[in-house]
Amino acid sequence: MQVYLDNNATTMVDPLVVEAMQPFFSEIYGNPNSLHKFGTASHPALRKAMDQVYKALNASDNDDIVFTSCATESNNWVLKSVFTDHIVNGEKNHIITTEVEHPSVLAACRALENEGVKVTYLPVNNQGVVEPQVVKSFITDKTALVSVMWASNETGMINPIKEIGEICKEKGVLFHSDGVQAVGKIPVDLQEVHVDFVSMSAHKFHGPKGVGALYIKNSQPLSPLLHGGEHMGGRRSGTLNVPYIVAMGKAIELATTNIEEKMASIRAKRDRLEDALLELSDTFVVGDRDNRTPNTILISIKGVEGEGMLWDLNNSLIGASTGSACASEDLEANTVMLAIGADNELAHTGIRLSLSRFTTDEEIDYTIDQFKKAVFRLRSISSSFAKVGPTPGGESKAC
């Protein structure tokens, strides 16, 4: 048996999505910008895909949704164009984000610091979420943008986006949320929550890699990141990737239809897995599961190096991660665990398990069995665990 539990990194493309894409490779393949029938033949499918995304997000017709190549592009677009539109002219000079954002936000912010922008990286609490009042306390009249991820790719913890949005609206500050780990996984209603910009990525909800989108509230101005054509109303140049846009529409429709039912099913499997792993001594899971995306577990196993655990699980054909694949090459401590206050040793023991709607009960059973065997094997050769020994009573808990 092989079990894929790294769905926060990327997901399998739903076979129904693959089917929806097929006609647009060799049958309806014209350039949508061409005026002839080969080009206009793709327009109905493009309109349908756009409608599917609007419906899934409950976006208003006054809002814009622009397809991009990925969420990394969407995140960079917001940050760099807010800089262009509101900071270069001297109107503002400050951006607020958090210490635990995805690298595509953090690296873009660091690039803007090199341009002289003042960036505040807010801390998170011991649950790994940022507190609205902390956001409010750092907003000044020079703040151009607040950027806070909707849900964490590493912990699944969900930030108080509605409350932060209300603060930003009251203060007249633009608000961006990297919605990659929320869209398609938990309800996202953009008429319920005030956010100016939301990034999303199809390969997180069973669409293909290489297509994402940016939601822009009230179609407000945002300078293009890419120039050179009147695509997407001049918002984002580049020939439309028709099969992938169609795929994103189908994928978001499948992911958000009966989403509560889908969430309940995934959550039940995740909770069963989490409860079983917490039976191991000296383990803890980051964040209260009631405020977490239904598919994610970030578990720390005292005395077991995360990388070693990954390889052991890999030998059992179980795919997991120690955190964002974007940072998986380095053997650094898990930054989120450091941010919530774990010490350096503990922060090297994090393992992220992220399920999907395709995860089966049999796969959960197999994972529980293999995970416990791996922990026993690795702890038996672990110098640190042997030295410290198990905590009497083996305190294990979610926190």
Ligand SMILES: Cc1ncc(COP(=O)(O)O)c(CNc2co[nH]c2=O)c1O
């Ligand atoms: C919160 C978040 N933002 C942005 C991205 C980048 O999206 P893309 O550019 O469309 O790929 C990711 C991918 N996150 C991960 C990729 O690998 N492991 C992860 O956790 C993400 O989780």
